[in-house]
Amino acid sequence: MTTRESLYVPVLRARRAEHDALRQISPNVRKLIAPVIEITPAFSEKLSALPPKRIAQAVWRFALGSGGSRELYVDLGNLLEHPEADIICHEFEYLVLSLHADTQLVFHVSDFSKRGIRRAGELLRKNGAAFRVTSADYLSPALSDFITFMKRTALTPADIDLLVDCEMVAEGQKLRGTADRLEKGYNWRSITYIAGSFPASLSAFPKNNEYEVPRIEWQSFSREARSKANVRYGDYTIQHPLQRDPVPFPPSASIRYAGERYWVLMRGEKPGGPNAPGPEQYIGHAFMLRQRSEFCGADFSAGDAYIDFIAGQDVHTGNPTKWIQAGVNHHVTLAAHQLQRLRAA
Amino acid sequence: MIKVIKTPEEYAANLARLHSLLDRDPERDSQLAEEIELLALLLSTYEAVNFDNLSAPSPIEAIRFRMEQLDLAQKDLIKYIGSASRVSEVLSGKRPLTLPMIRSLHEGLGIPADVLIGEQYSDVEVATDTFDITKLPRKEMVRRRWLELPSDHNLRAFIAPVLPYAAAFKRTVHFRGTRNIDTHALVAWLARVWHRAQVEASELPPYEPANLTVDLLSELVRLSSLERGPVIALEFLEHVGVAVVVEPALPRTFVDGVTLFGVQRPIIGLTLRFDRLDNFWYVLLHELSHILLHSLTASLFLDDLESGVVDDLERQADDLATQIAIPEEVWKSSPASKIRTRQAAEHLARQLRISTAIVAGRIRRHYDDYRVLGDLVGQGEVRKLFSGLDWSN
Numbered sequence: 001m002t003t004r005e006s007l008y009v010p011v012l013r014a015r016r017a018e019h020d021a022l023r024q025i026s027p028n029v030r031k032l033i034a035p036v037i038e039i040t041p042a043f044s045e046k047l048s049a050l051p052p053k054r055i056a057q058a059v060w061r062f063a064l065g066s067g068g069s070r071e072l073y074v075d076l077g078n079l080l081e082h083p084e085a086d087i088i089c090h091e092f093e094y095l096v097l098s099l100h101a102d103t104q105l106v107f108h109v110s111d112f113s114k115r116g117i118r119r120a121g122e123l124l125r126k127n128g129a130a131f132r133v134t135s136a137d138y139l140s141p142a143l144s145d146f147i148t149f150m151k152r153t154a155l156t157p158a159d160i161d162l163l164v165d166c167e168m169v170a171e172g173q174k175l176r177g178t179a180d181r182l183e184k185g186y187n188w189r190s191i192t193y194i195a196g197s198f199p200a201s202l203s204a205f206p207k208n209n210e211y212e213v214p215r216i217e218w219q220s221f222s223r224e225a226r227s228k229a230n231v232r233y234g235d236y237t238i239q240h241p242l243q244r245d246p247v248p249f250p251p252s253a254s255i256r257y258a259g260e261r262y263w264v265l266m267r268g269e270k271p272g273g274p275n276a277p278g279p280e281q282y283i284g285h286a287f288m289l290r291q292r293s294e295f296c297g298a299d300f301s302a303g304d305a306y307i308d309f310i311a312g313q314d315v316h317t318g319n320p321t322k323w324i325q326a327g328v329n330h331h332v333t334l335a336a337h338q339l340q341r342l343r344a345a
Numbered sequence: 346m347i348k349v350i351k352t353p354e355e356y357a358a359n360l361a362r363l364h365s366l367l368d369r370d371p372e373r374d375s376q377l378a379e380e381i382e383l384l385a386l387l388l389s390t391y392e393a394v395n396f397d398n399l400s401a402p403s404p405i406e407a408i409r410f411r412m413e414q415l416d417l418a419q420k421d422l423i424k425y426i427g428s429a430s431r432v433s434e435v436l437s438g439k440r441p442l443t444l445p446m447i448r449s450l451h452e453g454l455g456i457p458a459d460v461l462i463g464e465q466y467s468d469v470e471v472a473t474d475t476f477d478i479t480k481l482p483r484k485e486m487v488r489r490r491w492l493e494l495p496s497d498h499n500l501r502a503f504i505a506p507v508l509p510y511a512a513a514f515k516r517t518v519h520f521r522g523t524r525n526i527d528t529h530a531l532v533a534w535l536a537r538v539w540h541r542a543q544v545e546a547s548e549l550p551p552y553e554p555a556n557l558t559v560d561l562l563s564e565l566v567r568l569s570s571l572e573r574g575p576v577i578a579l580e581f582l583e584h585v586g587v588a589v590v591v592e593p594a595l596p597r598t599f600v601d602g603v604t605l606f607g608v609q610r611p612i613i614g615l616t617l618r619f620d621r622l623d624n625f626w627y628v629l630l631h632e633l634s635h636i637l638l639h640s641l642t643a644s645l646f647l648d649d650l651e652s653g654v655v656d657d658l659e660r661q662a663d664d665l666a667t668q669i670a671i672p673e674e675v676w677k678s679s680p681a682s683k684i685r686t687r688q689a690a691e692h693l694a695r696q697l698r699i700s701t702a703i704v705a706g707r708i709r710r711h712y713d714d715y716r717v718l719g720d721l722v723g724q725g726e727v728r729k730l731f732s733g734l735d736w737s738n
Contacts, residue, residue, distance in 0.1 A: 208685045208717065268684060275714040277683055284683030288692065314678070 006343040007034040007071065008336040009163070009192045009234030011241075012328065014043045014062055017321045018237075021328035022066035024302035032336040034071035036106060036130075036163070036194075036234070037063050044078035052084040056091035063103070073130050073161075075106035086119040093123035104161065106130040109137035112145035121153055128159040128189060134167055138179050157186035163234065166195035166217070167241040175220050176231075193221060196236030200243050202254055202267060210288070211265040218335070219261055222342055233339050237331040238263060238324070251320050253281035257307075258331040259294035260338070279317040286311035296334065303330030347383055350391040359384055360494055367487055367495075389496030405438060407460045408450065415454070425449040443509075447608050458608040476508065480529040482595055489735065491537050507535045510605060510645040527597035531647070534595045535603060538614035542588040542607065552586030552610035554640065561585070562633055562669045566626065569700035575625050576730050582613075587636065589613045589629070591731050602628040604635040604646040611636045617731070622723025623706025624650075630666035638665060670703050681708055685717045702726075 012018040012035055022035060039059060047055045063074050079088055089105070096103045104127050111117055117124075131146060150156060164179045175193040183191055195217035205211050221233045238256040253268035266285035271278040289295055290311045298308035303326035310318055318326075350356050363384045371377035412422070422432045426446050434440035442450070447461040481504070483495035492499050565581055568574040579589045587610060594600060594616035601624070603614040613632045617625060628650060635646045638661055648659070667673075675697065676682050680689040685708050687701075694701040705721035728736050 208687075210686060210688050266686075275712045277685065277712065280683040284680035284686075284689055287680040288684070288686070288688055291692065 003343075004034075004071075004190055005230050005232055006032070006339055007232055008032055008332070008339045009034050009036060009073075009194060009232055010328075010332050010335065011036045011038060011194055011196075011234060011236050012066070013038050013040045013239070014059075015040065017324035018328055019062060019066045021303070021325045021332065024325075024329050025332060026301065029301075029333050029336050032340060033332060034073065034232075035066070035332075036073040036075055037066065038075045039077040039079055041078055044082075047079070048082065052082070052087035053091045055079065055082070056088045056095060059088075060092060060095040064099075064101075072101065072103045073106045073163075074103060075108075075132065080111055080114045080117065085114060085117075089117060089120040093120040096123055097126065102127060104128055104130045106132050106163065107149070108132050108134075109140050109142050109145065112142065112149040117149075118152060124153050124155060124159070128161065129153075129155065130161040130163050132163040132165050132194075133179050133182065134165045135178060138182070143182075157188045160188055161190045161192060162186075162188040163192050163194055165241075166193060169195045169197050169216050169220060171214065171216055173216070173220065174224065175217070176224050190232055191230070192232035192234045194234035194236070195220070196239070196241035198236060198238055198240050198256070198263065200240040202252060202265070205265060205267045207252060207267055207269040209267050210292075211267060212259070212262040213265050214262045215258065218338065222338075225342055233335075235335065237335075238327045253277075253279055253285070253320075255282065255285045255289060255307075255323055256327040257289055257294065258327075258334050260334075264289065264292060264294050279319065282317045282323060283310055283314065296330070301330045301333035303327060303333070347380070347387065350387050356388065356391050359388055363388065363494065364487070367484060370484070385494070385496040388494055389498040392494075392496065392498060404442060404456075404461045405436060407456050408436065408454070411454045411456055425453050448606075451608055461608070476504070476532075477529070478504070481533050482527075482530050485530075485595060486533055486537075489537075491533070491540075503540070504532050504536045506539045507532060507605075510535070526599055526649075527595070530595040531598045531600065534592065534598055534600070534616075535605070535614070535645075535647075538590045538592050538603060538612065539605065539607075541590045541592065542612040542614075545590065546583070546588035546610060546612070549583050549588060549610065550586050556585045557587065557633070557636060559637065559665070559669060562630065562637075565633075566630065566670050566703070567698050569622070569626050569703055570694070570698055573730060574700065575622070575629075575727055578629065582633075586610050587613065587633075589615065591615045591617060591734065593734055593736055594618050599649045600647055601650045602632045602648050604632040604648075606636075606640055606645070611640070617728050617736075620725055620728045620736075621706075622700055622702035622726045623709075624722075625727045626670065626700070626703050627666060627706055627710075630669050631662050634662040634665035634669070638662060667707070670699065671697060671707055676707070682711070685712065685714075687718065687721060690718060690721055 010033060012022060014037055025033070047058055050058065059074065059076070059079070063072060074092075076088070079085060082088060092105075105117070105120060105123065107117060107129060133143070137143060150160070162179070162182060164175075164183070166173075166175050166178050169175065175195055178193070197214065197216035199213065217235050218233075225231065225233070238258065250270060253271050255266040257264045257266070266289055268281040268285060269276055271281060286307045289307055295307070296304050298305045306318070306322070306326040310316060350359055363381060366377055366381050366384070369377060371381065408422070411417075419432050419436065420429060423429055426432045426435055426449070431440065435442060435446070442461060447458065450456050450461055451458045478497055478500045481500055483500060486492060486503075487495050492503050565578055568578045568581065571577060579591070582589050588607075590612065592614055598616070599618075600616055601618050602616065605612045605614065613629070615625070615628060615632075628648070631648060631650060632646070635658075639646065639658055646658075646662075671693070675693070679693045679696070681693040681704055683689075690704040690708060691701050693704045700723065701721050702723035705718040708718055709715050709722070728734075
């Protein structure tokens with residue numbers, strides 16, 4: 001039986017690639033994860049023209065479509081700035097409770113003063129909520145607002161999952177201690193360290209080569225986990241922690257693939273440039289990736305099956321969205337297994 | 346004061362004087378330059394009288410002699426020379442022997458090739474009337490010790506063997522390239538290749554076309570995975586009777602390689618103009634492809650493979666060279682045909698057991714992009730294997 005402490009918490013943006021990556025997670029792995037779905041600024045903007053109830057339905061549909069996970073967090077992001085945020089939250093509460101889904105809303109320090117969150121009172125009382133705090137939040141005077149928030153919503157720390165968001169971490173940086181005062185002073189339902197180290201841009205890596213990019217967050221967590229067994233692990237999969245919307249220019253034909261301690265980056269070049277290869281680069285990279293020892297085999301995950309398929313033929317290349325999907329799917333599967341092994345050890 | 350040369354001692358002294366003047370690199374039209382010309386004239390006059398007193402029978406005399414010995418009529422020569430009218434023209438001296446004719450007569454009637462080539466030499470004497478030998482890079486030729494004395498006579502004799510191929514680059518010559526080439530320097534270089542081949546290939550086994558096959562060349566290209574692969578490859582080709590001469594290019598010749606169909610064997614000349622492994626193998630395979638495909642089509646292929654000028658014959662040689670190095674079906678299914686990474690190049694090289702430089706070169710040619718994989722093409726790895734040659738130019 002998997003305990004809540006051993007659930008892996010991937011942070012995923014509400015985008016097509018991540019949505020489909022989650023949808024393709026195998027049932028066995030779904031039991032091991034509690035993803036955070038972040039509503040991105042772009043998605044929020046797109047929804048803003050809809051009536052508030054329809055917005056809530058769209059968000060829920062999106063979250064549900066990725067679903068089947070044992071637990072799910074939804075970070076409404078900019079939607080809490082919506083003039084009718086209270087209606088959106090209330091409708092969202094209704095949808096979640098009617099399906100008896102184990103879903104929590106995620107709140108940031110800056111959210112406590114927003115009226116929308118108080119309208120989801122019953123959802124919060126039944127399912128609890130998540131409190132996401134970054135280093136910057138931790139130093140904010142508004143941090144103490146969470147006491148007021150809990151009183152108003154009749155919650156206690158035991159109803160709340162604390163998501164300590166370390167955001168981008170560098171080599172040697174410790175995850176523990178990021179929010180010491182909060183971690184020690186309250187009896188939270190759970191504490192999760194979330195961090196990422198995937199670079200914002202691949203431009204630092206010269207094109208047409210293979211690289212091993214350290215998964216610093218996992219290396220740090222696995223070192224520290226021995227002394228703190230009740231802390232959960234979360235990461236940003238193969239994305240940069242702060243890059244919520246995709247880069248505006250066409251990306252290079254590159255593949256990101258998680259290994260045990262580093263990502264393998266198969267760095268291609270922008271397809272279709274003068275005297276340059278096109279999207280068939282993906283086939284070449286997939287072929288080469290399949291040769292590497294880090295490749296887990298076609299049966300490991302849907303993402304791995306996709307890589308294996310593309311590598312073995314000459315017609316389909318996929319596109320940037322499909323390759324993010326495959327990379328996220330593989331990463332989530334691998335990290336979930338890694339966490340289980342770590343806990344078992 | 347310069348005097349007519351009469352004795353061997355005077356000849357030696359004047360020769361030494363000429364060499365010392367050449368070393369001073371005089372300006373054109375200067376007094377020293379005039380002295381050089383005068384010395385060269387005197388020396389060549391002396392040589393003509395004293396050295397050149399053995400004459401071989403003319404080719405026509407040799408053919409007629411052999412016909413008489415074997416009791417052959419003119420019509421019996423048709424299979425060696427071509428039509429009846431062509432036989433008649435050759436025997437009457439109206440038509441020079443072509444290389445295919447020489448090859449046939451040598452093999453069919455056992456007439457020594459040297460005697461038949463004499464015909465070409467005498468043709469050349471005629472051709473050299475229109476070939477301006479003053480434009481030959483004689484100073485560089487002497488510096489490279491291609492000939493001791495750059496007299497007109499010696500220069501004519503030096504270039505004579507290749508003029509049948511190169512005179513005006515007629516129809517039996519196939520020339521790939523468009524640049525402003527110094528054709529005189531090119532003829533000189535070609536002659537140097539010819540002369541070296543005569544000396545260095547004299548002990549080689551006879552060339553049998555049937556022994557040079559695509560399969561054999563596929564084996565040859567695997568030698569590229571060895572550090573001394575280029576040297577071993579040339580030795581390997583010697584075993585099948587193909588002479589390969591590596592000779593540094595003269596300025597403004599823009600030639601990577603040449604295939605010259607000699608009487609006894611094909612001769613390949615390589616300049617190593619680009620000191621890269623990928624270029625060495627590509628040029629070598631290209632020239633060998635000419636031998637496989639075009640021995641009956643032309644007698645000389647001069648290749649500037651950097652030039653974009655490609656006709657059917659060149660395309661055929663390109664295609665075969667490419668196919669021998671990396672078979673098309675292997676290339677297409679390889680990641681190297683889709684991504685330009687070191688790892689993909691190395692993967693295909695391991696698969697085919699060939700040098701990574703060859704794969705990198707293929708990728709660069711495929712995309713016509715020579716900025717990529719520059720560290721994989723074996724820059725500076727070839728000439729050093731032929732360190733006995735002067736690469737200073």
